[in-house]
Amino acid sequence: MARSNGKADPEVVAICARHQASDGPLLPILHDVQAHHGYVSDEAIQQIAEELNLSRAEVFGVVTFYHDFHREPQPTHSLKVCRAEACQSVGGRDVWAAASTAAESGQGDVQLEAVYCLGNCACAPSVQMDGRTIGRMTAERVSTLFSAGNSAGVPS
Ligand code: FES
Incomplete structure (x- = not known):
């Protein structure tokens, strides 16, 4: 053809x-x-x-x-940051701000996404990188996820 x-x-x-x-x-x-x-x-x-x-x-x-189809190449890594109440009340806003700053600066090959509860409220604030849920996140640690480009070495 x-x-x-x-x-x-x-x-x-x-x-x-x-x-x-x-x-x-x-x-x-x-x-x-x-x-x-x-x-x-x-x-x-x-x-x-x-x-x-x-x-x-x-x-x-x-x-x-369908939202699952992409029209452009996607970043290699996916970072979901919980923006729901339990996480927001214990530092989630700072985590989101740090993640947004890193994403906007083009740091790392990471797709940032806001989500509303990862089912890990007891260990809030929580994020999920490439499917791995990580609790007790901080602004400093989330920045490390961007610079390292993965969650290796970051305790859950
Ligand atoms: S509210 Fe963030 S994990 Fe449930």
Whole structure:
């Protein structure tokens, strides 16, 4: 099949071929493309549309409808900072401020997200880095998460 830019991504072709015969192949294809590339690019959208004989707008509409699909490369690490009451009452505001400052300065390869309770209220203030919940967080320690780029060495 012809490509608008003449370059077919072989991985996208293989993913489409793997799912093309199944019912409702678009979502599994998008998930696999994102799992492989980390996001769904404009080129991938075009290619998927061509492979499935859909319009680019149809594929784009699905990608933008679901929040879990990313249109750009995402940071390697995810940091969730609890902004709910139990954490806010024992220093969570300082943790959020320090994390926001680090994120805005471009420190580390970290995606910062506010969440409202991590189920770790007894050890507030709490954060979660790459799925690992860490309690009794401080502004200093959260800054370390950004500079280290991971939670290794930070006690839970
Ligand atoms: S309120 Fe922060 S972990 Fe529950």
